[in-house]
Amino acid sequence: MTNSDGGSASFSQSVSALVTSHGFAHGYEATGHSLSASVVAGEGGRMQTDYDYRAARHRPEPVQAMILKGSQRSGAKPLAVHLLNERDNDHLQPLELRGFVPDQLVGALDETGIAGAARAIMTTDTFPKGAMATVDLPGGQVKIAGIAKGSGMIAPDMATMLVYVFTDARIARADLQAMVSDINARSFNCITVDSDTSTSDTLLMGATGASGVTVPAAATAFPTALEEVFLDLAHQVVRDGEGATKFVEITVKGTKNDEDAQIIARTIGNSLLCKTAFFGQDPNWGRFACAVGYAGVDFDPACLKIAVDNVVLCDNGIVAEYREEDAAAVMQHPEFTLSISMGQGNGSAVFWTSDLSHDYVSINADYRS
Numbered sequence: 383m384t385n386s387d388g389g390s391a392s393f394s395q396s397v398s399a400l401v402t403s404h405g406f407a408h409g410y411e412a413t414g415h416s417l418s419a420s421v422v423a424g425e426g427g428r429m430q431t432d433y434d435y436r437a438a439r440h441r442p443e444p445v446q447a448m449i450l451k452g453s454q455r456s457g458a459k460p461l462a463v464h465l466l467n468e469r470d471n472d473h474l475q476p477l478e479l480r481g482f483v484p485d486q487l488v489g490a491l492d493e494t495g496i497a498g499a500a501r502a503i504m505t506t507d508t509f510p511k512g513a514m515a516t517v518d519l520p521g522g523q524v525k526i527a528g529i530a531k532g533s534g535m536i537a538p539d540m541a542t543m544l545v546y547v548f549t550d551a552r553i554a555r556a557d558l559q560a561m562v563s564d565i566n567a568r569s570f571n572c573i574t575v576d577s578d579t580s581t582s583d584t585l586l587m588g589a590t591g592a593s594g595v596t597v598p599a600a601a602t603a604f605p606t607a608l609e610e611v612f613l614d615l616a617h618q619v620v621r622d623g624e625g626a627t628k629f630v631e632i633t634v635k636g637t638k639n640d641e642d643a644q645i646i647a648r649t650i651g652n653s654l655l656c657k658t659a660f661f662g663q664d665p666n667w668g669r670f671a672c673a674v675g676y677a678g679v680d681f682d683p684a685c686l687k688i689a690v691d692n693v694v695l696c697d698n699g700i701v702a703e704y705r706e707e708d709a710a711a712v713m714q715h716p717e718f719t720l721s722i723s724m725g726q727g728n729g730s731a732v733f734w735t736s737d738l739s740h741d742y743v744s745i746n747a748d749y750r751s
Contacts, residue, residue: 496512496527496529497510497512499529499546500512500529500530500531503529503531503544504531505531505533505534506533506534506624506745507531507532507533507622508533508622509622510529511529511530511531511532511615511618511619511622512527512528512529512530512615513527513528513610513611513614513615513618514526514527514528514611515527515607515608515610515611516607517551517603517604517607518603519551519595519596519597519598519601519603519604520598520601521594521595521596522593522594522595523593523595524549524550524551524593524595524597524604525549525550525593526547526548526549526551526604526607526608526611527547527548527549527611528545528546528547528548528587528611528612528615529545529546529615530543530544530545530546530615530616530618530619531543531544531545532544532545532575532619532622533575533619533622533623533624534575534576534578534623534624534742534745534746535575535576535578535579536573536574536575536576536578536619536620536623537574537575537576537577537578537579537652543570543583543584543585543619544582544584545570545584545585545586545615546584546586546587546588547585547586547587547588547608547611547612547615548587548588548589548590549587549588549589549590549608550589550590550591550592550593550595551589551591551593551595551596551597551604552589552591552593552594552595552596552597553589553591553596553597553604555589557597557599558587558589561604561605561608562585562587562608564605565605565608565609565612566585566612568609568613568732569609569612569613569615569616570585570612570615570616570619572616572644572647572731572732572733572734573616573617573619573620573733573734573735574620574648574651574652574733574734574735575619575620575623575624575626575735575736576623576624576738576742577652616734617629617734620734620735620736621736623736623742624741624742624745624746625738625739625740625741625742625743625744625745626736626737626739626742627661627716627736627737627739628660628661628713628716628717628718628736628737629716629717629734629736630651630660630717630718630719630720630734630735630736630737631717631718631719631720631732631733631734632647632650632651632719632720632722632732632733632734632735633647633719633720633721633722633730633731633732634646634647634722634724634729634730634731634732634733635721635722635723635724635729635730636685636723636724636725636726636727636728636729636730637679637681637724637726637727637729637730637731638680638726638727638729639727639729640729640730640731641729642679642724642726642729643724643729643730643731644731644733645677645678645679646673646674646677646679646722646724646731647722647731647732647733648733649673649674649676649677650670650673650674650677650720650722650733650735651733651734651735652735653669653673654738655669655672655673656669656670656673657735657736657737657738658737658738660713660735660736660737660738661737661738661739663710663713663714664710664713665690665693665695665706665709665710665712665713667688667695667696667701670688670695670696670720670722671683671686671688671696674686674722674724679724681724681725681726682699682725682726683699684698684699685698685699685723685724685725685726686698686699686722686723686724686725687721687722687723687725688720688721688722688723689720689721690709690712690713690718690719690720690721691712691718691719692712693708693709693712695709
């Protein structure tokens with residue numbers, strides 16, 4: 383699997399066959415606090431789009447015009463466009479797309495334009511995000527490629543994040559839906575930048591079947607590769623977190639169940655004091671222990687162990703023997719792991735977060751959507 387910086391010809395070419403004339407139907411469900419990812423699958427059919435217009439309601443100009451301006455400004459060639467009416471009593475009304483697509487938009491369509499699409503969906507992102515993989519199956523080789531947008535308002539229940547993934551494999555919609563939902567729970571719903579969410583969350587996957595290669599029901603190679611693509615994109619979002627200087631993996635193990643581990647990891651990842659400690663490169667394990675304590679999970683503090691990479695800060699609930707400079711040296715790295723061991727069972731979870739810097743405040747004090 384390779385990443386794209388948005389301008390890679392190989393990345394564009396790898397998915398050109400996935401977004402050509404092969405028809406597909408798609409859908410997704412989104413709410414303000416969680417996202418149920420749905421998929422695109424099939425070999426024919428019409429586009430079916432569900433879109434929440436509330437986020438666009440207070441914009442000073444029609445969204446149709448803003449889409450055109452954004453496309454022209456970035457030089458991108460959008461894969462799909464939502465068209466809206468002019469304001470009607472302060473409400474935006476959807477237009478029937480059939481027979482009402484401006485020539486400018488049709489002319490901008492390009493089957494190799496996914497790199498431009500990755501740039502077009504950026505807001506405060508500092509780089510376009512893409513990932514791809516090839517999978518060898520019994521019937522031949524298939525490709526998976528995706529793009530993502532996200533930098534701020536990123537939390538474990540999704541956030542202001544757009545993710546579009548395509549494959550040329552043949553796979554039943556129900557099978558792909560189950561696969562996407564399962565992997566989504568371990569990837570995009572396990573990242574956080576600032577704990578804020580929004581109503582514009584989308585994770586959409588399309589399977590065109592263009593390769594003619596079917597994914598066998600018992601195949602493990604395809605879901606493994608798909609998880610690699612999901613995780614690659616999810617990690618890129620965290621690394622590009624607004625003002626972020628650190629990429630921190632939080633591993634929690636030894637809880638009574640996986641849910642408890644997820645709660646603790648999420649609590650640490652969203653803690654402002656923990657995130658500022660990451661930024662300050664300060665191995666203040668008391669902040670991490672405090673977050674574990676108020677997470678609401680029952681545990682014995684005498685079993686708690688905390689470490690940054692291989693430097694143990696807290697063992698059996700009390701300060702461990704370590705050199706402060708060694709722990710600080712670990713936290714000076716742009717990437718490191720904060721490990722929490724609870725000693726209560728076999729539950730575990732992994733989350734990824736960023737630090738909280740001065741730049742995050744500056745970006746969001748100045749930014750107006």
